[in-house]
Amino acid sequence: MSSSSPSDLAVTFRSIPRRLREARGDAPQHVTAGITAELDEQIAIAARLVRSDTDAAAIADAIEAVPADAWNESTLASLRSAALDIGRLLRAIAAVAEGD
Numbered sequence: 001m002s003s004s005s006p007s008d009l010a011v012t013f014r015s016i017p018r019r020l021r022e023a024r025g026d027a028p029q030h031v032t033a034g035i036t037a038e039l040d041e042q043i044a045i046a047a048r049l050v051r052s053d054t055d056a057a058a059i060a061d062a063i064e065a066v067p068a069d070a071w072n073e074s075t076l077a078s079l080r081s082a083a084l085d086i087g088r089l090l091r092a093i094a095a096v097a098e099g100d
Helices: 006-014 016-024 033-050 056-064 073-099
Strands: none
Touching (some): 006 016, 033 056
């Protein structure tokens, strides 16, 4: 993800709700609550970076609203980092849910 484009990041953020549902499966929410809280923190970080609501779709919309050549590299790097952490947390949620 280190070279992901803004449009790649928009797709990543837009897919978070679906990926979270798939990762959690039928496990009760309390089983993954701690990891989900960390996931919410990373989403909030991304929302602050793009000045949007803390909703994955709103973040994706905000990313898509900025022309690719207008991005500050530092902001883009921070978004990439948040996206990587989100992916890691989604995998952790899936692992915990499978063990339930």
